[in-house]
Amino acid sequence: MNADAETVIDVEGLTKSFDGRVVVRDLSMKVKRGTICGFLGPNGSGKTTTIRMLCGLLTPDSGHGTTLGFDILTQADEIKRQVGYMTQKFSLYQDLTVRENLELVARIYGVDNPRKAAQDMVQRLGLHGREDQLAGELSGGWKQRLALGACTLPNPKLLLLDEPTAGVDPKARRDFWNEIHAMAADGLTVLVSTHYMDEAERCHEIAYIAYGELLAHGTVDEVIDASKLKTYTVTGDNLTELSGKLMGKPGVDMVAPFGTSLHVSGRDHAALDTTIRPYREDAALHWHESEPSLEDVFIELMSRAKDNFQKEPAPQKETTL
Secondary structure, eight states: OOSOTTEEEEEEEEEEEETTEEEEEEEEEEEETTOEEEEEOSTTSSHHHHHHHHTTSSOOSEEEEEETTEETTTOHHHHHTTEEEEOSSOOSOTTSBHHHHHHHHHHHTTOSSHHHHHHHHHHHTTOTTOTTSBGGGSOHHHHHHHHHHHHHTTOOSEEEEESTTTTOOHHHHHHHHHHHHHHHHTTOEEEEEOOOHHHHTTSSEEEEEETTEEEEEEOHHHHHHHHTOEEEEEEESOHHHHHHHHTTOTTOOEEEEETTEEEEEESOHHHHHHHHHHHHTOTTEEEEEEOOOHHHHHHHHHHHOOOTTSOOOOOOOOOOO
16 A cells, blocks of 8 residues: 555556547546545546546556555555545435435445434534435435435545536535535545536646646646736727637637636737737727636636547648649
8 A cells, every 4th residue: 555645646647548549648646635636627528537547446548556545456446445426417316315315325335323324414414304305306406415425424535526516506516615625624535527617716726637638737826827828808899809800819829708808818928918019009998917817727728738539630642743
């Protein structure tokens, strides 16, 4: 086992292919105990595949490393016994009550005194008063709490959440994240995939994966700083027309509307300033330099990423006259 008890995940060079298509390529990362690590990226980018390899649920084609001190290649069963997995789709029994679902999970995992364990989880997650309600009759937010209780009841050391708050109202999402942070403070390590920027900012660190490539990993501030983006916020008239004029110009890596404003960003600061100089003289437009947001960074990273499901163009055959 890994001698460093604080390092829960330590992997190098993970690669996974399906039907000859590389879904994750040469991925390396470390995650410490008690960390909430958010996985972000476009659909089909390899987020879920990566998380499943880290948790021993999927064997990589190449690469090596440890999770919870166990070798991901040879000790996957030991890893899986200590992983809680909450899927996006509610997967408990709809025709059982809240208490019955939790007691069933406790018995399956051999938890001491299943009835008391289930009742303690009901109290912890604020499900008191709903113990006898059928799971299928719960709202989305309450189903989410029940699912979280079920996957953490066996006291896993690693929690896997696959877009857990999709379709849940803002208050329920906030309550959910408060509970996740409380669990992480007790030493639980959490891997969560999400498309919500506000949820990404709630994570201790984030990993951005696009089409199988790990493009960024670190705290939110570290990822933003590493992007080297310079961003301007523009307000005024005809922003759609301005966006079309700036797109693809030297130094302009990203142009995106944000409400009634436009964000214009680039990594080549000198080229960016040269390109926008004529437009800054337009009295109908108001420009000011702003801090790049996490969303700015992700949009820019995605624009540079190469879709691994797009076929390469066939080479042109030379012809002779």
